[in-house]
Every structure is written in structure tokens, then in C-alpha cells.
Amino acid sequence: MYDLHAHSTASDGTLTPAELVRAAAASGIRALALTDHDSVAGLAEAGAAAAEAGLRLVPGVELSVTWESRTIHVVGLNIAPDHSGLNEGMRRLQAVRFERAKEMGRRLEKKGIPGTLEIAAGLAGVGMVTRTHFARALVQLGHAASVRDVFDKFLAQGKPGHVPTVWAEMAAAVGWIIDAGGVAVLAHPQRYKMTGSWIRRLTGDFKAAGGQAIEVISGNATLSDIQTNTALARRFELLASVGSDYHGPEQVWLKLGKIPPLPDGLAPVWTRWETEQ
Ligand code: AMP
Ligand code: MN
Ligand code: MN
Ligand code: MN
Numbered sequence: 001m002y003d004l005h006a007h008s009t010a011s012d013g014t015l016t017p018a019e020l021v022r023a024a025a026a027s028g029i030r031a032l033a034l035t036d037h038d039s040v041a042g043l044a045e046a047g048a049a050a051a052e053a054g055l056r057l058v059p060g061v062e063l064s065v066t067w068e069s070r071t072i073h074v075v076g077l078n079i080a081p082d083h084s085g086l087n088e089g090m091r092r093l094q095a096v097r098f099e100r101a102k103e104m105g106r107r108l109e110k111k112g113i114p115g116t117l118e119i120a121a122g123l124a125g126v127g128m129v130t131r132t133h134f135a136r137a138l139v140q141l142g143h144a145a146s147v148r149d150v151f152d153k154f155l156a157q158g159k160p161g162h163v164p165t166v167w168a169e170m171a172a173a174v175g176w177i178i179d180a181g182g183v184a185v186l187a188h189p190q191r192y193k194m195t196g197s198w199i200r201r202l203t204g205d206f207k208a209a210g211g212q213a214i215e216v217i218s219g220n221a222t223l224s225d226i227q228t229n230t231a232l233a234r235r236f237e238l239l240a241s242v243g244s245d246y247h248g249p250e251q252v253w254l255k256l257g258k259i260p261p262l263p264d265g266l267a268p269v270w271t272r273w274e275t276e277q
Contacts, residue, residue, distance in 0.1 A: 002029070005062070006035060036127070063177070068202075077213075083180035104131075174211050175210065211238070214241065240268055
């Protein structure tokens with residue numbers, strides 16, 4: 001079984017890279033992609049743990065992209081982690097990320113909630129500071145009951161902690177991934193809260209930018225999501241990927257190793273690197 005989308009403490013996952021790899025191996029996953037937000041810092045540790053656990057580690061990343069003023073995620077799979085163009089791109093995204101975090105802290109402070117940047121940064125440790133860390137900080141401070149609650153109350157568009165952010169351009173992010181020898185995958189199409197026609201336009205633009213694959217099956221995808229994504233993969237001639245988007249055991253509704261098989265007739269994304277050898 002393949003799981004080609006998962007997070008560690010290098011971004012907003014709660015397991016260290018080695019813990020994630022061991023949990024994946026224990027759940028029956030044979031090939032795992034570690035895809036932290038805008039960072040490859042966890043890949044070395046994950047690779048070493050994978051060699052011990054007898055699991056194939058696919059080096060990956062999840063890049064933040066702005067398309068039509070919306071945030072879109074593009075996963076890069078089987079990348080060379082030390083490629084200079086990719087790393088330069090990630091450094092820019094990391095700078096944007098840190099400026100956004102400071103602004104989130106300022107905005108929340110203005111609304112009477114001081115100290116969130118410090119708590120979020122502390123929770124992130126050496127990893128990327130994400131909205132998930134702010135959400136955990138606000139839960140700790142008693143301003144919301146759950147991380148999901150925080151997104152609705154504080155971090156959604158129009159809410160006090162929301163900061164409009166300009167990430168990488170689609171074609172740039174896809175280019176960094178391809179230059180690093182990887183495959184660019186449009187992540188979790190249903191997560192963007194777009195209508196069908198917007199998702200088709202997004203997928204068409206992604207393909208035109210050089211994108212090669214689409215996540216047909218994402219964590220807890222419904223049958224209808226899978227059917228929609230299968231149609232998108234066929235229409236735009238994209239390879240098909242599967243990934244849980246696992247962030248750790250706290251997400252009790254999402255278990256590792258529980259991914260349904262890809263529908264027949266789609267070309268799996270891993271044929272790209274498995275036939276190379
Ligand atoms: P960032 O890249 O810092 O904007 O953080 C994005 C991350 O926040 C996503 O990868 C999810 O892990 C998390 N996230 C986004 N929306 C929600 C939500 N509604 N509920 C829980 N987590 C969310
Ligand atoms: Mn995340
Ligand atoms: Mn994502
Ligand atoms: Mn993700």
C-alpha cells in the first residue's frame with residue numbers, strides 16, 4: 001500500500017519523522033512520502049528510519065501556491081531534497097510563512113489575545129510555523145474547544161487571525177519540483193471549497209503549468225470525491241496519486257494504512273519512479 005502525503009514535526013505533524021515512518025510501517029504501508037509544508041528538513045531522519053523499518057521512503061514536499069487569490073497545495077514526489085532551485089523556492093516560502101506568522105500574532109494581539117506567536121513558534125520548534133500551531137495555541141489558551149473550531153472562529157477568511165498571503169506562483173512551484181526530478185501533484189482537490197467548474201479550471205491551469213498528477217484519493221475521501229477526481233485525472237491526462245494527509249494520532253478520525261485502492265484504468269503516479277530503475 002502507498003501513502004504519498006503525510007506530515008511530521010518538520011511542519012504541522014505531531015510525530016517526528018522517525019516516529020511517523022515506524023507508525024506507517026506498523027500499519028502496513030510499504031511506500032510512504034513525507035510531504036511537509038514548504039520544507040524537506042524531515043527527510044534525512046525519515047530516510048534513515050525507513051531503511052531500518054523496511055519501508056520505501058519517497059522524498060516529498062507540500063508547496064504553498066497562490067492561484068486566483070486562493071491558497072492551493074502542490075505536492076512534489078520523488079524530489080531530490082538538496083536541489084538548489086527547489087531550496088531557493090522553499091526559502092522564499094519560509095520567509096513568507098514567518099512574516100505571516102508575525103502578522104497573525106499582531107492581529108490576534110489587537111483582538112485581545114497576546115502571546116500566540118510565541119506559543120505557536122514554541123510548538124513548532126525547529127519546524128515550519130503553520131496555522132495549525134496557532135490553532136493549537138488558541139486551544140491551549142482556552143479560546144476554542146478544538147483545532148477545527150479555531151479555524152472557523154479565528155483563521156477563516158474575514159476572521160480576526162486571517163492574514164491574506166501571497167505564496168508561490170503555480171508555474172514556479174511546479175517548475176521547482178520538476179527541476180528537482182520530482183512529480184508535481186495537485187493535492188486534495190476537495191479541500192479548496194470550490195465549485196466543480198472552478199476545480200476544473202484549477203486542474204486545467206495546473207496541467208498547463210506542467211503539473212503531472214492529481215491526488216485522486218486523499219484522507220477520508222468520499223466515493224463522490226474519488227469519482228470527481230477520477231474524471232479530472234482522465235480529462236486532463238494526469239497520473240493518479242493517493243495520500244492520507246496524516247498529521248498524527250490526535251486526528252482520531254484519520255488512521256494510517258486505511259486507503260482505498262485506486263479506481264481501475266488510472267495510471268498510478270508511482271509508475272514514474274518505479275519504472276525508472
Ligand atoms: P498553513 O499552511 O500554515 O496555512 O496551514 C495549513 C494547514 O492547516 C493545513 O495543512 C491543515 O493541516 C490545517 N488546516 C487548514 N484548514 C483546517 C481546518 N478547517 N481544520 C483543521 N485544520 C486545518
Ligand atoms: Mn497541514
Ligand atoms: Mn494541504
Ligand atoms: Mn498536507
